[in-house]
Amino acid sequence: MAYDFDLFVIGAGSGGVRASRIAATHGAKVAIAEEYRYGGTCVIRGCVPKKLFVYASHFAEDFEDAAAYGWSLDKPSFNWTTLIANKDREIDRLNGIYIKLLDGAGVRRYDGRARLRDAHTIQIGDDVVTAERILLATGGTPTYPELPGIEHAICSNEAFHLDALPRHVTVVGGGYIAVEFAGIFNGLGCEVTQLYRGEQILRGFDRDVRDHLAGEIAKKGIDLRTDTNVTGIEKISQDSGGGYRLTLTTGETMDTGLVMCATGRHPNSGDLGLETVGVELTKSGAVKVDDWSQTSIPHIHAVGDLTDRIALTPVALMEGHAYADTVFGNMPRQPNHADVPSAVFSQPSVGHVGLTEEQARSQIGEVDIYKSIFTPMKHTLTPSDEKTLMKLIVDARTDRVVGCHVVGPDAAEMVQGLGIALRCNATKAQFDATVGIHPSSAEELVTMRTKWTPPPEAQAAE
Numbered sequence: 284m285a286y287d288f289d290l291f292v293i294g295a296g297s298g299g300v301r302a303s304r305i306a307a308t309h310g311a312k313v314a315i316a317e318e319y320r321y322g323g324t325c326v327i328r329g330c331v332p333k334k335l336f337v338y339a340s341h342f343a344e345d346f347e348d349a350a351a352y353g354w355s356l357d358k359p360s361f362n363w364t365t366l367i368a369n370k371d372r373e374i375d376r377l378n379g380i381y382i383k384l385l386d387g388a389g390v391r392r393y394d395g396r397a398r399l400r401d402a403h404t405i406q407i408g409d410d411v412v413t414a415e416r417i418l419l420a421t422g423g424t425p426t427y428p429e430l431p432g433i434e435h436a437i438c439s440n441e442a443f444h445l446d447a448l449p450r451h452v453t454v455v456g457g458g459y460i461a462v463e464f465a466g467i468f469n470g471l472g473c474e475v476t477q478l479y480r481g482e483q484i485l486r487g488f489d490r491d492v493r494d495h496l497a498g499e500i501a502k503k504g505i506d507l508r509t510d511t512n513v514t515g516i517e518k519i520s521q522d523s524g525g526g527y528r529l530t531l532t533t534g535e536t537m538d539t540g541l542v543m544c545a546t547g548r549h550p551n552s553g554d555l556g557l558e559t560v561g562v563e564l565t566k567s568g569a570v571k572v573d574d575w576s577q578t579s580i581p582h583i584h585a586v587g588d589l590t591d592r593i594a595l596t597p598v599a600l601m602e603g604h605a606y607a608d609t610v611f612g613n614m615p616r617q618p619n620h621a622d623v624p625s626a627v628f629s630q631p632s633v634g635h636v637g638l639t640e641e642q643a644r645s646q647i648g649e650v651d652i653y654k655s656i657f658t659p660m661k662h663t664l665t666p667s668d669e670k671t672l673m674k675l676i677v678d679a680r681t682d683r684v685v686g687c688h689v690v691g692p693d694a695a696e697m698v699q700g701l702g703i704a705l706r707c708n709a710t711k712a713q714f715d716a717t718v719g720i721h722p723s724s725a726e727e728l729v730t731m732r733t734k735w736t737p738p739p740e741a742q743a744a745e
């Protein structure tokens with residue numbers, strides 16, 4: 284049977300756009316559907332605008348630090364409207380670039396929501412087309428907790444378009460988005476309370492990283508309350524001052540100007556016609572895929588946050604690219620999800636790759652730990668008491684470095700390179716043989732020589 288297209292991609296985010304372009308470059312006739320804007324969560328309402336906000340908010344500290352270096356500034360002031368307008372201009376530019384890239388590669392674009400009518404037929408508004416293969420790349424969307432008054436809360440989507448910043452913001456959650464936005468609002472001059480239901484933020488990260496970051500963000504003035512969650516949100520009338528009254532699991536109430544939930548994300552697998560076709564989902568609603576990103580229907584594949592793998596843009600890019608090379612480029616390869624480096628753009632930032640100490644101890648057994656907490660050189664002159672943490676986890680039998688963790692300025696920039704080292708199975712001896720760059724914080728990563736030993740009381744408890 285002749286199809287209209289060799290490949291129809293649903294969703295023009297990172298994974299979908301990459302797969303369409305590469306498949307088209309390999310000679311396939313490709314179409315893509317997007318119901319919102321081209322670029323997906325990362326470009327439109329995720330990584331990119333978030334990082335611009337992080338830059339904006341960090342200036343507050345930079346101005347304070349500058350005084351210690353002899354600069355005198357009139358009291359700096361911040362204009363939210365200017366930031367939003369400039370950010371929107373950049374997002375418009377990127378949206379345009381994505382459209383140009385697709386058009387340049389000869390990918391036919393359909394603006395609208397696509398649904399599967401049968402295993403080879405896709406409907407987008409009034410258009411009905413057929414394709415030999417289909418790639419699902421519809422990403423994820425924020426999950427709100429179920430509680431009375433939740434309609435008064437916003438999530439990160441709305442945070443990028445607020446009319447104004449309130450005096451006080453409450454961020455709910457302890458994951459990537461929560462710590463990043465708590466830092467952003469704090470830097471931009473809001474009072475910030477961050478509520479996290481567990482005993483320490485960033486569950487799943489290395490324990491030292493979690494404790495260190497929690498201490499640093501508290502030093503910067505964020506009121507971080509762990510073991511605390513919201514049970515209800517009530518709107519306060521304008522006559523009584525406006526804002527919201529939160530009831531907390533601790534029994535307390537708290538008034539705030541804005542509640543932002545950063546309580547996880549779920550896959551956008553609804554209303555796509557997947558059940559009609561028999562594409563299987565996991566319990567959490569993610570599309571089930573094998574190591575080749577193939578779903579339960581052999582000619583339908585899925586990549587990115589819609590699947591239950593690692594919800595990061597570069598991972599979606601890797602999955603989309605590997606899919607297109609495999610299916611259309613005669614270059615079969617599976618995406619490799621091992622040792623994926625990632626960063627949290629908190630303030631200070633976190634970068635990590637490989638195993639946490641806890642994972643290494645349970646998976647490997649005997650490990651050597653090297654860690655260092657120090658004042659970055661820049662802050663030897665400033666009033667800041669921010670400390671940097673660096674930690675290496677080494678397999679004691681093979682000397683292989685299996686985990687690297689950094690909390691401090693430019694952690695992402697450092698850990699990207701360490702990701703290569705871990706990919707190459709670098710040993711601690713090779714780290715030690717590498718000459719440091721002086722003066723830098725990163726040199727600490729190749730100069731840590733003393734194995735960390737637990738304090739005597741911890742040893743006694745083991």
Ligand code: NDP
Binds near residue numbers: 428627
């Ligand atoms: P995360 O899964 O990282 O964090 C969700 C947080 O919400 C956790 O602290 C979780 O608590 C908490 N939570 C979940 N349900 C509830 C509830 N009902 N009430 C209160 N708290 C709740 O999700 P995010 O939304 O922060 O980010 C989603 C994903 O997007 C990330 O995992 C990451 O993969 C990606 N991302 C990456 C970024 C980067 O690379 N810099 C930036 C932003 C997002 P608990 O720990 O107890 O489950």
